Every structure is written in structure tokens, then in C-alpha cells.
Amino acid sequence: MVFVSSMFINLLDATIVNVALPQIGREFGLTSTAIESVSIAFLVSLAVFIPAAGWLGDRFGAKRVLLTALAVFTIASVLCGLAQNLEQLVAFRALQGAGGGMMTPVGMALLFRVFPPHERVRASAILTIPTALAPALGPVLGGLLVMDLSWRWVFWVNLPIGVAAFAFGLIALTGESGRRAGRFDLPGFVFCSLGLACFMYGLSEGPHDGWTSAAVLTTLIGGLVLLVLAVLTELRTENPLVAVRLLGDRLLRASTLVTVCFTAGFMGTLYAISLYYQDGRGMTPLAAGLSVFPEAIGVMCGSQLASRLVYPRLGARRTLSIGLTGAVLCMAALALLDADTNLWIARTEMFLLGVAVSHVFVTSQAVAFATIPAQQTGQASTLFNALRQVGGAAGVAVLTTAMVAAGRPMLSYHWAFAVAAVCTALALGFTQMINESEARAATQRPDPTATGRPDPAATRPAAPDSADPGPAVPESVKIG
Template sequence: MSPMRMNPKIAVGVVFVASLFMSIMDTTIVNVALPAIGREFGTDPAGVGVINVGYLVSLAVFVPLSGWLGDRFGTRRVFLASLALFTVASLLCGAAGSMTSLTLYRILQGAAGGLLTPVGMTMLFRAFPQEERMRATRILMLPTAVAPAAGPVLGGWLVDGWSWHWVFIVNVPVGLAALVFGLLALPDYRAERAGRFDAAGFLLSAVGFGAAMYALSEGASQGWGSARIVASALVGGCALAALVVVELRLPEPMLDLRLFRDRIFRTTNLLSLFSGAAFLGMLYLFPLLMQDALGMDALHSGLMVFPEALGVMLASQIASRLYPRIGPRRILATGSAVVACCLALMATIGPDSNLWAVRALMFVTGYAMSHVFMPSQTAAFATIGARDTGAASTLYNAQRQLGSALGVAVLGTVLTAVGAVTVNASGTPVANLAAYRAAFLTAAGLALAAAAISLLVRDSDAAATMRAVPAGGTGEGAAESVAEPVGKG
């Protein structure tokens, strides 16, 4: 089906925001439903976590494949096929009648999600010329900021008022609407030459990223010394080491690691790894503090997180105006430092804390984090050529997935090592706030590391993304010069 004529920026922006919102929210909305799923299928809390682990491992396996598929078959075709698969898998998850079938359908969801985000980002950055990349990044802030915060709120409401099945079924109308719109309006972008399929690279990346993601996801709960976690970590580490050696020797690798020779791409990826670990680790830790330590229910805990999304959305309007004037370096350093201070202050939250002060703290955290996410994502692709956009997007998203898993793994390990539960003088188990303090301070340390890395960013490297858009210009000509839309998938 040939797409109707529409500004490619609008078409790509609408479809990608809807799809990314659905994909990101799916990672947080399901957490609220885990206890209800466990009760229905008679599975203990430790066992029910397999549906999330299967999703994350599958996601990690398919992200590296996304760049080659998009270049080989066209971004439109791959994106819409992934969107269709994610929508169908969501419906199957909602209709699952056993723990086994639910886990298998979640793996299908992960495979689709692993292709959706990198291919969608490739389309977005090919539709927008360099001088409009901050506008493109601002589009990404809506799903990136709102979805993680909205997931627990919507999930709590659906589980309490309906059933756990609806946390999956809610994706279906969004997915169908995005799919129909995409079929009608989405342009196609293809590289001039996709290269041969790198079978060795795919196998090594699948084993390496999959095993590493499993170890990071389950290490804190199963124990880092358990045989299964040690074996997964060793297998993953060896496979990733072999992947580096193999990919650097191939002329057309699946993961073009040579892109890390690009100074600003390398630096912003490293910064994003630490800042993402700090931020997403906090989003994992904060609800646990609210619910397990302070006795709040899931819905109200989710509402406590939501001011973070409001902060991100407000700051996205400000950061996008500051970026062309002062460049990314100072924005990144200041934003990361403020995030570190906010995370350190979260270590003081206790039963007597003023909840409005906590909400304000969440708002400021989101406000500052927007000054990290937007400039880093924009600057990362400043010196990446048009032909390498798909490969660079694949690497960036692989790093982001590992960063989120790293944050949860590190903070979960600190929480477990200190002991989230202690026994009071009367022998009653109570929450150990010292463990949460240690975990929040660790998150603050990760954000401080991001602030230090941001000082290595050079504004001159990001000059192409700091140019003002000509008055009345749409950038469409530049967009078409990046990759010519081929018209049909």
C-alpha cells in the first residue's frame, strides 16, 4: 500500500510517539499486575517475574538486528510489521490461560519491542535534518517521560477495577490506530546498500546481550553468587567480548562498533548509560519505598511518581530553546548534577516526610532529567552520516536497554545487600530504611558519574544540531537528502 502524501515529520512523529508510548509503558504497567497474575496461576512472587525477564531478554536479543533489517527491507515495512506483532502479542498476553503461554507471548512482545524503538528512531532522525534534531528529540520526550510514570497509575486502576488481563489488552486499540495511520501515511527510508547479513554478529549479540540482560535482571533476586547467574554472566561476557573482536574485523558488521570512534557519539552514549541507570533505577526503587516501606497502595504510589513526567514535559520546552544558544555541554553537566542532588535528597524520605515535598522533589528530578535526555540524544547523532543512522540508532538503543537493566541491578543489589527488611525489638519484621537510603545514594553516585562524563562533551562537535532553522523553512528538502523516501514498503 502506497502512503498518502503527508509531511514525513508529522507522519513519523505521530506513529512513533504512539508506538513508543505503548512499548515503554508496557515495561512498567505489568509490574503492578504481577501479584494478581501470580495468584491466578498459583505462582509465587519469584516465579511470576519470569514474564518480565522473558520480555527483557527477548528485547535485548532483537535490538541489534533492527538496524540491518531496516536498511535491508525498509524502515516502513519493518516498523509496521513490528507494530503489528506487538499488538497481536499484547492481545495474546491478555487472553493467556497459563503461565507458560503468557511467558511465550511476552517473549513475542519483546521481539517486536526490540525492533520498534531503534527503527522508529532511525525514521525520526531521517525525517528531521540536523538543525531540527532538537525538535525531533522533544517529540520523544512525551512517551519517554509520561509512559514510565503513567504505567503504574493506569496499571493500578485497571487491576483494581477490572483484571490483570487489561494491562495487556489496553495496548490493542493504540496499536491498531497507529498501524492504520502508519499504513496510510508513513514514508519509507532505505539505505543505498544494506550489506550482507552478519550471522556471526547476530548469534554472538543474541547470546551476549540475552545472557547479560538475564544476569542483570535476576542477579539481585537470585543472588549474584548463584550458579545460574554466574554462568549467565560468564557466557554473556565472553560472547560480548567475542562480538567486539568479530565485528571490528568485518567490513559490514551488524553492530558497527567503529561508530564509537566518533568522539561525541561515544561520549554521549557513555553519559546516557550512567544517567539512564540512575534515573530508571530510581523509578524502580521509588515505588518499592512508597509501597513496601511506607505502606502506600500501588495506585497512590504511581501518582507520587507522576510529577516527574510533568517536570520532563515542562523542561522539554526550555531545554530545546537553550540548546542552540549555549550547546549541550553546560546543559548536560548542570542537569546531571541537579539529578544527583535530588536522588541524594530522596535518601531522606521516611514516614514523617511531607508528601507534597516529595512530589516537588520528583518534579524537579524530572525537570533536571529532561536537560540530560534531550541534549544527549540530540548531540549523539550530530556527526553521524546519513548512511550510518540506522546502525547508530541500534547501538544507542542497545546501550539504553543495558543502562536501564544496570540501574535496576545495581540498586536492587544494594537493597538486598543492606537488607530491605529488618526485625525490630519485638521481633516483628519492618522495612529497613537504611537500605533504601544506601540505594538512593548509589543512584546519586551514578548521576554524578554522568555529570563528570558530560564535561568531556565538546559543543563544537554538536554544531550541526545547533544551527537555527531558516525562517519559513520546513527542512523537508534536507530530510529527503538524508534518505530518499521510496514511497511504498
Template sequence: MCVSVTFIAIVDGAITTVALPSIARQFGLTTAALDGVVVVYPVCLAVAIPASAWLVERFGAKRVLLIALAAFLVSSLLCGAAPDLGRLLAFRAVQGLSAGVLFPASAALLFATFNSAEQVRISRYMIIPQQMAPAAAPVLGGLLVDHLSWRWVFYVNLPVGLPAMLFGALFLERHRGHRPGRFDLTGLLLSATSLGALMFGICDGPNRGWTSPTVLTSLVLGGFLLAAAITYELRTSEPLLRLRLFADRLFRDTNLINLVGLVPILGAMYLGPLFLQQGQGRTALESGSSTFPEAFGVLLTVQIAGVLYARIGPRVIVGCGLAGVSVVLLLFAGCDEHTGLWTFRGYMFLLGVAMGGVFMPTMVASLATIARQDLAQASTLNTVVRQTGGALAPAAVTTALVLSTPAAAAADPPIAAYQHAYLALAAIAAVTSVFAFTLPDGPARVAARGTAASSRSAPIRPRRESAH
């Protein structure tokens, strides 16, 4: 259930870009005029995330997850049938809002059901959709658009989502939830508007330019509202977002690693297709087949990381993983117009090998010291951090390319600009690696070892969720 939900939500955020030219022809618009179709999804996702923890605590993870998934599937159907751009944007916004609830609800359900040792094992499976979805989205989108129509990039969610919804309705344990206190409307307004404004500025900055009045206004307003939201949430007795959880050093440090570490990791995934298609003049199919090996590298390493997690702890695994990312990015910085596809594919595989030591350990360790009653809130904060890091990645890449490209060649960056962008990403990964080696992972090792003996010989069985 959680694997399917994660897969379709991530794919939907990435696959739409491939269909933009076809949508533009359908509605008689330019591709640039359709930026809103892409940007509205992460903006609305960011707006919905703050309320997700309260909804899970109040109504239960199962009910919230199924309702959000139903809304996501219905809006996908409506997006595919949209007769004009206005309604497509409206239905796309509903998709983003429902996805903003899906991510934290599925994570809260997963981590409330399994203990620490089981979470390590489960994470080895959860990493599959998280890595396969971004790699598969461009290829799948191209096939659907070329052989069917752009509408199928939305319809494709239904064959995956409907069986998942049926399975969840029949087999997920009922979680009754509890009364989490009054609904923090002021906190919702402040956090939702600040995150939405910041996400819009970050996502649209590369398209409009960072000096655009719209982008600057969005970023400044979002920053001001975010500061107000933090101040208010720390002072209120029943906050919508329990920011006091960041007082836990392990939770705080793993989230900081996720925020900064995702920039070079996802930045490399964003930069690769640009380098191949714009820098080397490769086709979209050549680009997609050359970036895909990264997923296989991740799947290989995460199995090893899962075995080593309880023995050596997340600190060494994450630190070495980020150091490996930095080294591989230096290899990419040596690529030029003569670099062959198989060399590039080899580097992508190595990048995946290094990345596999980052995602699973940080995800599991971030919740190792969190009380069960705070899991929904912690999962929501984790989602906010990951979504922000994911939005910062293309922004950092675009900024590096712009700074390294002469004004006269702004539309066609030289090879040197891509090399400089890879070097900038490698530097960020190296700094984050040094910080990762200071991670206080003792509690994470204790939690994993304390339950490993009882779960080693028995198959993983979901436990009934607490009703608090």
C-alpha cells in the same frame, strides 16, 4: 506514529508487574513463579535489537516498523487470551522480539526524516511518551486489573497501536532501503546471545541473588560472548553492528553518559515506590501519585532545553542536568519515615526538572556527526546502550539495599538502607556530571545552528527519506 510506538512499547515493559498477583491467582501459581513473564520481555528485546539495523537498511524503515508493530499487537492479543503460563511466556517473548525492532526502527525513521534543528524540536515531543509511559504504567495497570482483569494490561495496546499502524500505512513516506551487504549471521548469534544472557543476569539478579549459580553463569557467559562479539564485529568487513561508529568521540561520549547516567535517574524512579510502600508503608495509589510529578518536571525543562540547545550546546545542559540530579538525590537521602507525601512529590518534580536536561540533548547530540547512511546502525547502538543502562538501574538499587541491610532484616530493609541507596545514586550522578562537562559538543552546536535559520519560520514537514 513514533510517539505512539514508543509509548506502548515502554508501557508494556512496565505495566505487567502490576498484574502478576492476579495472573498468579488465575493459573494457581505463586507470584515468584511468574518472574519469567517480566524477565522474558527485556531478554528477547535485547536479542532482537542487533538485527534491527540490517532489516531497516535492507527493507526500509516504514515496512520494518509496520511489520514489527503488527507482530507486537498480535502478540499482545495472544498474551491477553493465553490459557496457561507456557503460552503466555511464548507470546510475551514475541512481544519482546518485536519491541526490539520497534525502538531502533522508529528512531531511525525519525532522525532520517528531520534535520538537526528539527530533531531538537521533535525531541521535545518525543520526550512525552518516554517520561509519561513509565509514570503512567503502574497507575494504568492498577486500574485495569482492579476494574477489568489482568488480561487488559495486554489488550490495552490495541486501541493505541491500531490507529498508529493505520496512520503509518497511509501517510509515512515509503523508504525502499538498499542492499546493505551479506547478513552477518555469526555477528547476530554472538551479539544476540551475549546481550540476552547479560540482560537475563542483570534483570534476574535482584530476584535470585547475585551469587545464584544461574545468574553467575548467565553473566560470565554473556561477558565472554560479548567480548567475542566485539572482537569479531571489529574485524569483519560487513558487521551486523558497526562498532566502529564509537570511534566518533561525540557519539561515544554521549552513549557513555546515557549508559552510566541512566543508572541514577532510572534507579531513583525504581527506588521511590520501594521507599514509599516498604519503607513508609504507603499504599500503591499513594506511591503512584507521588512519583508521577517527575514527568511534569521533565516536560517543563525539555522545552527550555530545546530553546537553549543551539545557543549553548548540549555539554552545559547535560552537565547541569546531571549535577541537578545528584543534588536532588541528596535531598531524597534525607527522607525518613516521617517525610510527608507532598515533600516527596516536590522532590520528584525537582528530579524531573533536572532529568529534562539530560535525555533530549544526549539523544540529539549522539547523532549530530553521524552520516545519514549510518543512522539506522547508530540508532540500534543507542538502543542497546539505553536498554543496558535501564537494566543496570534496578540492579544497582537492589545491590545498594542489600549491602545496607542486616541479614536478619533482608525482607524488610530499614530506612537507612534506602538513604544509603540514594547516596550511592547521587555519587554516580555527580561523577557522570563531571564527565559530561568534557563533552566535545562543538559539532552538535554547528549542526543545530546550520539548519536552524531555514526551519525557524516554517512548520516542521517530513522530508522524503533517502533511498540511499
């Protein structure tokens, strides 16, 4: 409950704020270029703090770090709503990103330590609720708040959820002492954080400033160089901050590649469909958000189907293949939308897209950490989430570039959805890397009667016989 609530407000914030940016710009007297720093500050701060999340969770305990991150995010949300100028808002958004960057990796690691591998499919079905509902609900809720109240409420809406989740977590979560995390890997943190921050900044600014502009080229190339140095440093470090060598695990590597490509296509589609409704069809932000919302309903319905029927019968690779194939077909169908297409056709396609992607969400999260030792789950979650964030940012950047290159209004949406379908098709190709027998063995319920597995009956004390000296006598009794 704590992790789902944390993910919900974190993902909700990513889309709800975009609806409020025009009103914020008007109130502060800013241009559209200047107001973009509100979103960029959050994105860059998120990238800076994700690499340290795993180490902090191992060093200080996952419960303590998760609740601290949740408190930081909630307090920063209140401060964002109280901001009186752009400088204050950008600073508080960066603080929000610090909390958000730690919440997801630490919470996911804690969750997968609690749930054994054979229960993670059902747990992943629950995780699809914030993953699908929050991004789709953001434009709807943001439109209502901006029109009826003020832009400040798109930040204050996080307060009741954050406070309730923090209080519940403080009472209900089991305390966990820190593990042996080793010394803090300062070179790895510097290279990973600066590399991710520069690369994410370049991706977000490239479509607007042009990929050949000096600032974009400098940050992209500099970010790539720093990330290469980070990989080389982490491979040689005894206790790396980001355990790159964990990608040697076949299930984690395949699931991560699938997730990165799929997230690029999916997040890009959510971005493009909102523009299609508002700019292409002239709908209000609220009406556009309501037309995107069928995707969330499809995910919630499809996740139950995937976790209860499809995955148990077909296994990981086939379930992923079905979901990704359905997603590719739905994105290709969205590429055929025109200015006079019946809106219920688009809404139906979004619902079917939600059903398809739910199979990907449930399966990829269930098998990604199936063969990772419990003590390395925090590092694996950090690596997985950092690459997923890059995938989402890259998807929006690539689709925006395709729209700009197309030129004409409706043609730009056709190109965008077609590019999203190609990204998702790449994920379908990486699915074939998953070893089905390995994934099934790692995520099925243990058989206590199987060879090499302990039999619960064998763990019961045997009946004493004449050769049995009997139970050991406590030292206190001997002394007495």
C-alpha cells in the same frame, strides 16, 4: 506520531505489567519466583532482537520494519491478555519483546533521517513525552485496571494505541525502499544477541538469586565473553550487524556513555521510589503511581524549557551539565526521605527531578547522531539503544543489590537513592568529553551564505546570454 505512539506503548508495558504480576500469580497459582519469568522473557527477547533492528531497517525499509514491529507488538499484547497459563503468557511476552526490540532502533533511525541535525533538539523534546510519561503512567494505569477490571487489561490497553498508530503510519508514512545493507552478519547476530540476552538475564536475576549463584555467574560471565567476541568479530567484519567502530565518533561515544550511566541512575530511581511508597509508606499501587507521576509532569515542562531556551543559549555540554547536576541533587535529596516525611516533599523532589532529566533527554538524543552519516543512522541507533537497555537493567540490579545489603527498611532506600546519585554523577563526568564547538556546529541551522555552503540564489538558472546555447532539448523533441 507513529514513533511516539510506538515508544509509548513499549515503555508503558515495562512498568504497567509489574503492577499486575501479583494478581497473575494468584490466578495461575504461582510463586513470586515463577511469575518473574513473565518480565524476564520480555527483557531477554528485547535484547535478542535489538541487534538485528538496524540491518532489517536498512534491508527492507524503515517504514515496513517499523510497522511490522508495531503489529507484532500489538498482536502479542492481545495474546498476552488471552493467555490461559504461565507457559502461554511467557511465550507471548517473548513475542512482545521481539516487536519491542525492533521498534525503537528503527523508529529512531527513521526519525533522525527525516529531521536534519538543527531540528533534532525540538524533535527530541517531543520524544521526551513517551520517555517520561509512559514509565510514570504505567503504575497509575496499571493500578486502576487491576483493581477495577482484570490483569488482562494491562495488555489489552496497548490495542487501541497500536491499531491507531499502525493505520496512521500505513497511510501517512512515506514509503522507503531498502538500502544496500550487505549480507546478514550471522556470527555478529549470534554473539551480540546471545551475549546481551545472557548478560541481561544475569543482571535481572542477580539481586534475587544472589550474585554468587551458579546460574547468575554463568550467565553474566558467559554474556561478557560473548559480547567481547561480538566486538572482536564486528571490528573485523566488512558489513557488521552492530557497527562498534561507530563509537569512534566523539559525539556518539560521549552521548552514549552519558546515556548509559544516566539511564542506570534514573531507571533505578523510578524503581526504588515505587518501592518506597508501597513498602516503606504502605501506599496502594495506584496511590504510589500518582505520587510518582509529578516526575512526568516535570519532564514535559522541562523539555520545552530545554529545547526553546536553555540549549539554544548554552549549548550541549552546559545543558547536560545543568540537567545532570540537578538530577544528582534531587536523588541525594530523595536519599533523605524517611518513614514520616511529608509526601509532598517527595512529590516535589520527583517533579524537580523530571525538570532536570528533561535537559538530559533532549540534549543527548539531539547530539548523539549529529555527525553520523544518514546511511549509518540505523546502525548507530541499534548500538545506542542496546547500550541504553543494558544501562537501565544494570541500574535496577545495582540499586536492588544495595537495598538488600542495607538490610533495614528505610536505610535500604537511602542507599538506593545514593547509588543512583553516584551513577548520575558518573554521567556528569562523561559530559566533559563532549566537544562543544563540534556539537554546536553539527546541530545549528545551516547558513546558506557561509563559505562552502551553496547559496539558494546561486542554484537558480542564470539569464541566457549570447554565449549560452540555451536549455537542452529533450531527446523526444529531437526525435520528433
